[in-house]
Amino acid sequence: MSTPLLLTAFLALCLFIYRRIHYHRYIQYSHIPQPPTSFIFGHMKYLHQFMSQGPPGQHIDLALVSIWHSLGRPPLFLMDLRPVGPCLCIVASHHLAEQISRSSATFPWSVPKSYTVGELKPLIGHESILIKEGQEWKDLRKRFGVGFATGHLMSLLPVVTEKAWLFMRLLERVKDEKKVVKLDKLTQGLTVDVIGEVVMEVDVGAQEELLAQPDISEHAGDYRDQELAQLGEGDDDEKGQLSNFTKIYYRLITSYSADGKPPIDWLSLLTKPFSGRRRQYLSAKVDSFLRDFVQRKHQEEYHSSQSLSSPPSTTTTTTHNSSTNPKSKKSRSILSLSLSPDQTPMSTSPSLPPQILTSTTDALKTFLFAGHDTTAILIGWVLYYLSICPRAHARITSELNTIFGEGATPANIKRQLVDGPEGGAEKVNRMVYCHAVIKEALRLHPPAGTARRAEGGTGFEVTELAGCLEKGGQEDRSEKDGQWNLDGMVLYNCATIIHRDPSVYGATVDEFWPERWLSDTTESRKEEIPAGAWRPFERGPRDCIGRDLAIIETKVVVALVHGRYEFVKVGLGEKIVDEKEGREVVDETGCCMVKEKLYTRRQITARAADGMRMKVQLAKGVVSGGLEG
Ligand code: HEM
Numbered sequence: 016m017s018t019p020l021l022l023t024a025f026l027a028l029c030l031f032i033y034r035r036i037h038y039h040r041y042i043q044y045s046h047i048p049q050p051p052t053s054f055i056f057g058h059m060k061y062l063h064q065f066m067s068q069g070p071p072g073q074h075i076d077l078a079l080v081s082i083w084h085s086l087g088r089p090p091l092f093l094m095d096l097r098p099v100g101p102c103l104c105i106v107a108s109h110h111l112a113e114q115i116s117r118s119s120a121t122f123p124w125s126v127p128k129s130y131t132v133g134e135l136k137p138l139i140g141h142e143s144i145l146i147k148e149g150q151e152w153k154d155l156r157k158r159f160g161v162g163f164a165t166g167h168l169m170s171l172l173p174v175v176t177e178k179a180w181l182f183m184r185l186l187e188r189v190k191d192e193k194k195v196v197k198l199d200k201l202t203q204g205l206t207v208d209v210i211g212e213v214v215m216e217v218d219v220g221a222q223e224e225l226l227a228q229p230d231i232s233e234h235a236g237d238y239r240d241q242e243l244a245q246l247g248e249g250d251d252d253e254k255g256q257l258s259n260f261t262k263i264y265y266r267l268i269t270s271y272s273a274d275g276k277p278p279i280d281w282l283s284l285l286t287k288p289f290s291g292r293r294r295q296y297l298s299a300k301v302d303s304f305l306r307d308f309v310q311r312k313h314q315e316e317y318h319s320s321q322s323l324s325s326p327p328s329t330t331t332t333t334t335h336n337s338s339t340n341p342k343s344k345k346s347r348s349i350l351s352l353s354l355s356p357d358q359t360p361m362s363t364s365p366s367l368p369p370q371i372l373t374s375t376t377d378a379l380k381t382f383l384f385a386g387h388d389t390t391a392i393l394i395g396w397v398l399y400y401l402s403i404c405p406r407a408h409a410r411i412t413s414e415l416n417t418i419f420g421e422g423a424t425p426a427n428i429k430r431q432l433v434d435g436p437e438g439g440a441e442k443v444n445r446m447v448y449c450h451a452v453i454k455e456a457l458r459l460h461p462p463a464g465t466a467r468r469a470e471g472g473t474g475f476e477v478t479e480l481a482g483c484l485e486k487g488g489q490e491d492r493s494e495k496d497g498q499w500n501l502d503g504m505v506l507y508n509c510a511t512i513i514h515r516d517p518s519v520y521g522a523t524v525d526e527f528w529p530e531r532w533l534s535d536t537t538e539s540r541k542e543e544i545p546a547g548a549w550r551p552f553e554r555g556p557r558d559c560i561g562r563d564l565a566i567i568e569t570k571v572v573v574a575l576v577h578g579r580y581e582f583v584k585v586g587l588g589e590k591i592v593d594e595k596e597g598r599e600v601v602d603e604t605g606c607c608m609v610k611e612k613l614y615t616r617r618q619i620t621a622r623a624a625d626g627m628r629m630k631v632q633l634a635k636g637v638v639s640g641g642l643e644g
Contacts, residue, residue, distance in 0.1 A: 049093035057095035076511035116555035140377025162349030194232035197626030216348035406605030471503030588613030
């Protein structure tokens with residue numbers, strides 16, 4: 016071919032590529048509000064600029080909040096991260112978020128999950144309820160829903176309380192050692208233990224593991240520091256296997272932020288799939304342990320249901336009931352309920368069909384993952400806010416005194432919580448102010464979110480309702496109202512932005528103000544808050560199945576620890592103390608002023624940047640003495 020011809024072909028190719036890029040960058044989504052677009056970098060440079068303006072390693076949501084403000088708070092905006100990441104539509108209006116998460120004629124179970132959630136497959140499996148769609152998802156939700164019903168969870172209060180008591184023992188030790196700990200590590204131990212009991216009825220022993228460590232302070236090494244070869248070897252008994260399982264599971268989770276690589280979040284934003292051998296290895300180990308467990312559990316249930324006269328089960332599984340005759344007490348774990356013939360008719364055969372075995376194993380992985388980290392983060396924030404907000408602290412104290420009795424010791428409160436499901440449940444339900452604190456902590460720091468995607472060509476459209484007014488009716492936002500076709504894009508319902516919308520939350524949007532959630536209308540700052548503007552558990556058919564468990568668990572922890580300990584934040588979020596007065600400085604909102612704001616980072620979920628570094632000491636007025644007193 017001659018040179019001019021080659022040159023012409025080359026120029027034609029360049030023109031073609033230029034026009035393609037030009038179309039994708041400037042035309043394809045030009046109907047969506049967006050920041051200035053770079054021909055080469057899309058919005059990556061813009062995002063980077065906002066990321067680097069914030070504190071080191073801040074969660075991307077915090078940068079998105081700033082970008083949203085810089086754009087004049089549109090109901091949605093575009094973040095074109097191609098070719099490194101997806102073309103993201105950030106949904107900032109609760110009206111629009113609702114249209115994505117609710118049932119519609121096109122999507123009866125809401126807009127499908129985005130492909131980006133696929134990054135979590137090593138953790139949650141391919142058949143996970145979190146990623147399945149259509150009838151397959153619906154069947155899974157029905158099978159497991161019964162175990163997550165509030166009534167059933169309340170009946171498990173004694174189990175949750177026992178695990179929270181171990182958490183108290185950990186706090187007791189931290190208090191005695193007077194060292195700084197990363198509270199997240201302890202709360203994670205607690206939540207893993209609770210999930211183990213509630214879902215599988217096994218003692219995973221995560222907190223016992225921590226108690227057995229010579230050092231649990233912030234400087235202690237974690238499971239990441241141990242060699243892989245040390246794990247999973249030489250432990251033939253159940254306890255050893257469970258302990259190894261916990262370690263391996265932690266390593267799998269932390270592999271998402273290991274080696275200085277950028278961590279991912281639920282959105283899996285900028286990270287390319289990381290299919291390292293190490294993660295595959297850990298994932299396979301977790302899978303094999305749980306698969307084996309489900310099979311044994313099924314066998315155990317099958318044999319006990321088959322014949323009353325058959326000898327007691329000889330399996331090695333250490334469950335609540337295996338120490339006693341399995342026939343004498345029916346297992347109430349979420350796993351057992353899901354395997355009952357009512358929920359899974361195929362489970363009446365001696366061995367589980369492969370499909371049920373896989374979906375059940377993946378469900379366990381999902382519950383472990385989705386249930387422990389988020390709840391651990393929530394407990395950390397609740398304890399933190401109570402420690403820096405004397406106003407909220409005083410109200411909780413008064414609420415607990417009313418419910419459990421003035422001056423009730425932790426041991427006494429524990430007895431009241433486990434004293435029959437009705438008694439405990441009634442008390443937990445009365446923790447109304449605590450509920451408001453939980454809601455407010457989740458409003459300010461939602462640990463997780465949802466990413467959805469309607470296939471291109473489905474014509475999926477959202478409409479911003481007309482007449483959205485700023486609080487007090489001062490700013491008419493109607494010029495921003497409109498209709499947008501969003502198919503083909505990754506849709507991110509950004510709870511962090513939605514929860515910080517001044518047009519919903521008014522002047523107190525950035526304040527910790529639990530009173531806004533009380534139905535008591537005498538509260539001066541109470542706002543009219545639409546249900547869709549609070550969505551830490553997301554909403555619609557695909558909302559969080561474990562919401563009640565997380566709330567019950569957090570309430571039990573608050574009831575037990577509040578009166579006995581004082582949590583003292585160290586470093587980020589530490590209180591300013593007036594040297595002359597020797598007192599903390601309280602601002603007009605009734606909360607203490609802090610030296611440097613505590614913020615979130617990404618590690619799959621959004622967690623406190625420093626792991627919630629705290630010191631724990633006895634609360635003022637508590638006389639030292641053992642827990643059992
Ligand atoms: C504070 C605690 C929690 C928060 C903030 C939270 C948040 C969320 C969010 C935002 C979703 C939607 C995810 C998506 O659309 O991709 C979700 C779904 C889910 N969560 Fe939670 N969660 C919490 C606790 C739990 C617990 C304790 C469990 C179980 C033990 C759990 C199990 C699940 C499952 C299975 C789903 C998928 C539901 C479905 O698709 O049908 N979560 N959660």
